[in-house]
Amino acid sequence: MPNILFFEDIAITDVSSVGGKNASLGEMVRELGKAGVRVPAGFATTAQAYRDFIAVNGLEAVIGERIDRYRAGKASLQDTGKAIREAFLSAAIPQDIADEIRAGYKKLGTRLGVGDVAVAVRSSATAEDLPGASFAGQQETFLNVRGGRALLDACLRCYASLFTDRAISYREAKGFGHLDVALSIGIQHMVRSDLAGSGVAFTLDTETGFPDVVTISAAWGLGETVVQGMVDPDKYVVFKPLLGRKGVHPVIEKVCGAKAIKMLYAEGGSNRTRVVETKPAERRKIVLKDHEIVELARWAVSVEVHYGRPMDLEWAKDGETGLLYLVQARPETVQAIRSRTRFRAYHLKAKALPLITGAAIGSAIASGEACVIRDPSEIEAFPDGAILVTGNTDPDWVPVMKRAAGIVTDHGGNTSHAAIVSRELGVPAVVGTGKSTSTLRTGQHITISCASGETGAVYDGLLAFESEEIDLNTLPETRTQVMVNIADPSAAFQWWRLPAMGVGLARMEFIINNLIKIHPMALLCPERVSEEDRRLIRDMTSDYASPTEYFVDRLSRGIAKLAAPYYPHPAIVRLSDFKTNEYAHLIGGSAFEPREENPMIGFRGASRYYDERYREGFALECRALKRVREELGFDNVIVMVPFCRTPGEADKVLAAMAENGLARGENGLQVYVMCEVPSNVILADEFAKRFDGFSIGSNDLTQLTLGIDRDSDLLAPMFDARDEAVKRMVSQAIAACHTASIKIGICGQAPSDHPDFAAFLVGEGIDSISLNPDSFVRTISSIAAAEGAEG
Structure with a gap:
């Protein structure tokens, strides 16, 4: 041989x-x-x-x-x-x-x-x-x-x-x-990746096991910096089911990493490399273009299909030829063996402000004493069951990582050594915090939580938490369409195993608040904001062709990520529904928002979209939705109009949408309306002529039916969606929609909080119920029981 x-x-x-x-x-x-x-x-x-x-x-x-x-x-x-x-x-x-x-x-x-x-x-x-x-x-x-x-x-x-x-x-x-x-x-x-970039790719989401994406990490120079966790890389997520569709580039997440260093060939001989700091322009620039990200993702899918299992790949780009290469391929050995029908969900029992945040590895919570170690020569001093805090890890750290209850690092992304080993060991980790070794101290009691999506948090003290084992095989089937409410794109994949029939409510304002942070009108009219806000906006949008492209790109990818886990089932995306005081808190927002005595029933929802004070900002929302449906390929997205007070207002909103390329009925676009103002119920027949479906917002409908401020502590005992007046409103709305042959569902809080209210909805014949993910398992059983009682 x-x-x-x-x-x-x-x-x-x-x-x-x-x-x-x-x-x-x-x-x-x-x-x-x-x-x-x-x-x-x-x-x-x-x-x-x-x-x-x-x-x-x-x-x-x-x-x-x-x-x-x-x-x-x-x-x-x-x-x-x-x-x-x-x-x-x-x-x-x-x-x-x-x-x-x-x-x-x-x-x-x-x-x-x-x-x-x-x-x-x-x-x-x-x-x-x-x-x-x-x-x-x-x-x-x-x-x-x-x-x-x-x-x-x-x-x-x-x-x-x-x-x-x-x-x-x-x-x-x-x-x-x-x-x-x-x-x-x-x-x-x-491959001369020292002149370009390199990284790794997985054919699933490495934290949740969601199988319908390719997750790619990228940095400048040789790939060892990514593998060893020495650098915070770019992250790209590609949605696999839409990769074959012509004209579609389904890159649903694109995050520019810090990429503070890169590894190059050293001068003077063989087998020598050197690590240098990257230039500021390199740190702000994305390593791969969209067509390269898609090409890599297609290769990754080809490899996965050929082997018939999830794969872990390394790639490199040649800076001389511009060509991409796969340089390693091996089976993914952590998520691939986990059950698709059983998982453990963790929850903190109380809210707290984190000391530091980073990328969440795993979905668990752990607490204990921090042990700060900067060099592997010190690992003998590590006590079993402590939380390891260090700059980054390499294979020399594995013996101590096995003994840790949790891991926190300064550097590295979700494909770094620390992340890979933590997943294999089943140890929760928060990586790439930037400052864990300078913020935390040895002996300090801390809690690390990876239970809220992609962002992991480190808290001071030993916080109480709970966990539950969920076996999806035990969940009953229902005639009622059961969906989920998801607000945060970073947590979208966490619940992919749930047998939901789509996303019943995706809140656009949550994406704006968390991913964009800037008032859309401040991007359009920067001359109206303070110099400090202008400087901040310039810094935040400098990597984009224009400030408005920053808004459209981030919003469109955030929406796409929310729509992905249950594709091709519908994903109902609600247009922005900030109140004026909430809009004012966005960067530059105070220059555009009036002061109102009662913002809850003021200049919010539909009334903004056609108004001269916001219509240009609304146009950006429409551009993002159009991009989601046509360029990213998520034609399962349904647009929903909130707080629409009159049929005349509905006409103005639909006209404004059509002006911005979102005409109801074109390219299969459906438009729903929130049923949350009593006029939506009283004039349900008129609203039904203008929309394809209703979605009941139980919080606002209860507030406006009973005349109770939902945020009032004094009146909290009286605020109850199960009040007879509210239930009659809901019953009337369901009947009107059925008469008009359009769909009606509910996306409000009430069925998640009150199983008996969910049973009432089933009895009234509602088409769909959308639940918060953490109450899905409990409430679907109540829905099935109610259907069984009806026979």
Whole structure:
């Protein structure tokens, strides 16, 4: 058997010969090249070559003796690993194997038309990426290796890295025999990503397991900064079901990371790299263009389909040619094995202000004493069950990460080493906080929460929390369409497992408040705001072609993300419904908002959209919705008009929408109205002529029917949607919609809070009930029981 195999001669069935990583690379070259997937040329040494190296140099006895001493407590992990590695590095690669490696290297250079071609030298273990065990990242990688001598030296060091402290510890924990795992070495043409960028891609959402997206991380320079968590990368999320639709670019999230550093080739020789600070312009610029993001996502889907399982990929862009490449592919080993029908939901019992925030890894909550460690040499001082606080982690940190109740880092994104290992260990982590090691102190009691979506929070003190195991197989089926209310795009994927029939309410103002933060009129008329706000707006929008594009881009992607989890079921998006005092709190907002004695029943909802004081801002909302439906491809989005007081006002709003490219009925556009003002019920027949559906807002309808300020503490005991007057309003609205043959649902709080109110709605024949996600399981059972009682 040869000691090396070129990738085109390797298939996925060759894992025992070349390890999981190299087998996957060979499979992609052989099978996916015709689909356009680009993989750098290269070859692999075989597992048999490794075993021959062990045998010729008599290393089996050294390994056995050293491991036995370690297991007997006669030697530390560090001393054991060091002794074995030194034995490897003192050994020699057998002549026949060395000759084949040199010949393969020369052949690779000839193919590429280069003499001493620069290559990456990576390990590929034969037990790699098994379900419940991932050896990825445990062995060393050597970049920018040139020349036969340097290549053989890198191969020797690659062999030795099979016995790093972290690798020994991992195999001991997983029960793998140290001599049962062999090492293949991948020798692959280096893509000049030092002149462009690189990163990783997963064919699912790494935190929730949502399978319908590709999640991509990107940074400038060589990809080690992303993998090792040294940098806060860009993040792109692509919706897979719409990738094949012509003219659609379904990039539903695009976040510009800080990217404070990048790794480049170092001058003066082979296998040398250097880390430098990025320029301010690079930090503000997105690494990949939309068409490149989509191309990568299509490749990722092709790889996933070919293997029939979720995948973890590494990619690189060549700065000389502008071409993208996949440089690694391996199975995703964490979310792929989790149940689609069972999950645990966590909730904090009280609200609190976080000390710091970052990317949430996992969905759990943990509390304990913080232990701030800046260097792995200090890990012996880490107490079991504490919360590890550090700058960033690499594989040397794995032994201490296993002992932590939670992890907090300054740097890294959701595809960094800290994130990947935390997921595998089932340990909640908040990564990329920017300042955890300077904000938190050793011994401080803290709580970390990853239970509210993509943003994780670290709180002072030991906060009370609860969790519940949810088994979706136990949920009953219902005739009533049961939907969910989702406001925050960062939490949209958290509830994808729920058997919801769509999104019954997506609040646009929540996206504006959290993702945009600027009053739309301040973007259109910056001369009217203070100098301080103008400066802030310039800084926040500087990466966009115009301030208005900042608004449209962020809003459209936020809406798309809310619409994605239950596609193609409908996603009902409510137009902005800030009150004037709430609008005034947006950046620049005070220059455009009047002061009102009672904003709750003032200049809000529909009355703003056609008014000269806001119609240009409303046009931006319409542009965003048009982009969501036509450019991003989410034609399941239904637009809903809030707080529409009269049929005449409805006509004005629909006309304003049509002027901005959102004509009811065109391209399948449906427009609903909130049923929350008594006039909506009294004149239901007139409103039904103008809209495709009603959605009852129980809070405002209760407030205006009973004449009670819903925010009044004094009158809180009287505020109840189950009051007979409110129920008669609801009953009348349902009957009117059925007479008009249009749909009616409810998206208000009442059915989530009161199962008996949900049962009342079923009895009245409502078409749909939209619930808050955390009350979905409880309330769907009440709905089914009510349907059963009716027979």
